[in-house]
Amino acid sequence: MKTEADVIVVxxxxxxxxxxxxxxxxxxDVIGLEKSRFPREKVCGDGLTPRAVKEIQLIGLETPREEGWIPNYGLRMVxxxxxLEFPWHELESFPNYGLSLPRAQFxxxxxEHARAAGADVREGWHVDALLIRDAQGEFVVDSDSAERAAAVRPGGEARVVGVVARQxxxxxRKVGEPTEFRAPLVISADGVSARLALGLGLExxxxxxxxVAVRTYMETPRHAEEWMEGHVEIWSGERGNSDMLPGYGWIFPLGDGTANVGLGTLSAKGTPSGLDHRGLMKGWLEHSAKDWDFGDQIGGIKGAAIPMAFNRQPHYVPGMMLVGDSGGMVNPFNGEGIxxxxxxxxxxxxxxVAAREAGSDDAAREQALAAYARMMKDDLGGYYSLGRVFASLIEHPTVMSICVKYGLPRPLIMEFVSRLLAxxxxxxxxxxSDKLLSAMVRVAPAA
Structure with missing residues (x-):
């Protein structure tokens, strides 16, 4: 079995x-290691905004409706x-539609799209640890080597050189013997658990x-609607006698007789809220969205944590990049991560690619790889900083209530807000509104 490559993707x-x-x-030459087997279920809203559709187009993945890709042409806010309904905008930079598809299929x-390009994506491989090389030699990250592992930092001599995995x-359940996979570059895309990053002391x-989000699937006669629907009133208890929570409920039609129905709340400082999210969702469904005529629930209510706004950094340490949830690359405004x-x-x-073009110049190669972290901050840092301010404001029930009471009735304000949120x-x-948003993102610090 081949265990060496140019890049290991976890x-x-x-x-x-x-x-x-x-x-x-x-x-x-790429080896991908996925602990589950496809198709596998993931907790997600299954809705894709035009920003996500653009990424799907760039990667060349076809999205025909006959294969389950359901288009949506705007956001309905309740x-x-x-x-209020806000059609997706006619822009040069993004398509004017979104999509829905269950994550198990997506x-x-x-x-499979990666495999078609020649990537060796292997299912049923659980990555247990990193392989590190420092001045003393190679070692596997464990509790005894935690201090040495924490020395893997930009500018240091220690670096990631591979991973250890079991089938x-x-x-x-893990079976078989540990297997070492080696590569000059490891991409940690291991999700919210971020086990590899934590092994290096990246807290x-x-x-x-x-x-925190919970979701389920519900039968509905409106399953073919071409709108994403968001409900901005989530109450901690009985409506009018409790606090309005920072978050929203969603209904994303899937065109197969069902809709993805879910609810998420936000903690500005990442502290556990102690809320019963399944109970909140049941209460919301009992008092809202009755016009969807929901029938049977398909499967249970499942939940997951959502790391936001670059909550784990740096995104590059020698030999390893953090991609996606492992680096907290989720939009604080709407919870989108795909x-x-x-x-x-x-x-x-x-x-x-830039590192490969640097040839045998070790310093130039490392500089090219380290540029990844800077690119991500340049791309998203300002917008995510605005999201942190947004999260800290709406965490106050009074502010959230004022926004709903006085903001929603004003279409001009909500047109701007819809662009900001999405x-x-x-x-x-x-x-x-585009010019104002661009200016705000440019001046916000990319932290």
Missing amino acids: GAGPGGAAAARYLANEGF GGGHR DHRLA TDEKG RKVNRPMG AYAMQAARRATEAA DVYEPRGGAW
């Missing part, structure tokens, strides 16, 4: 599979007795937002 979600596809297209198709059976930043994970995969590939605006020129 995880085959949107970030990992996209990285494998891009790298293979550029001629890199709250405070108002229902991730599988993206992994898993159909139930996800979560406590001043960054963290979301678009940004795929964007990070593009940028990681650009850095890898991160879909023209970065150069465009309408007044």
